[in-house]
Amino acid sequence: MAEIPTQIKAWTYSEYGKSADVLKFDPAVPTPELKDDQVLIKVVVASINPIDYKRLAGFFKDTDSPLPTAPGYDVAGVVVKVGSEVKKFKVGDEVYGDINREALIQPKVIGSLAEYTAAEEKLLSHKPQNLSFVEAASLPLTIETAYEGLERAGFSAGKSILVLGGAGGVGTHVIQLAKHVFGASKVAATSSTGKLELLRNLGADLAIDYTVENFEDLPEKFDVVYDTVGLLEKAFKAVKEGGKVVNIVPPSTNEKAIFFILTSDGTVLDKLKPYLESGKVKPVLDPKSPFPFSQTVEAFSYLETGRVTGKVVIHPIQ
Structure with a gap:
């Protein structure tokens, strides 16, 4: 694996408002630190959800993570480092999941709209072999x-x-x-x-x-x-x-x-894996997807129209 950098590129916001006004590209965000029960993921694809722009708008500011923060719940990528308590994954594994267990309560400071993100192993699942990273990232939340x-x-x-x-x-x-x-x-x-x-x-x-x-x-x-x-x-x-x-x-x-508000759980993805691998259950991507990382603001603006079919994904993350 390539050496893990100390700083990464990410989209962040430092104040609340409309995504087009507050979402900014930051080329020098500190790489997230790893807890014992987490893995560090090299993000290949992220997908965005209405909860992302509602969070930016300040709907949940009383329980949001401290600003500045990089949004993004859904991720598909490759494990590059594992915490000391991690048993389910090893370096090199292809994984996907919703990285925020409680959607509205202290979500990750560095979400999936970054080159690397950290997540608890219990929130993740092995990517189904038949799905691309783009397809997998569209699913979790x-x-x-x-x-x-x-x-x-x-x-x-x-x-x-x-x-x-x-x-x-x-x-x-x-x-x-x-x-x-x-x-x-x-x-x-x-x-x-x-x-x-x-x-x-x-x-x-x-x-x-x-x-x-x-x-x-x-x-x-x-x-x-x-x-x-x-x-x-x-x-x-x-x-x-x-x-x-x-x-x-x-x-x-x-x-x-x-x-209810979702509580993220990787075992649900594990349970549904046979249906995804058999093709009985399929990812649904919006025809405009994927948006390149450089057009993340445009992706948010499109999502905010409410006219999206299926999911909007961001790829490649670089």
């Missing part, structure tokens, strides 16, 4: 969120589900996991007109164009409604009596909803 929501709702074989925002980062995985891992009897999902075919290809039995149809007015009701976009009151109109509504968009305004 969104696929773990999709999985955790289905688990919390008690979703199981034979149940029906409606996914609000089916073409987004989390929604694309809820459709696939519900259908191909949990054994849903019926999967319905909403998107705009141009993305309906994607929903069907991912496993949706019913693709609903929200620009022409109100899902809450459908005569059919569902065992679970998974709301990834923040339409909680309408979601409750689409759920069966005794059914569950999952919501991942704060603030959650209805206490009957199952609201």
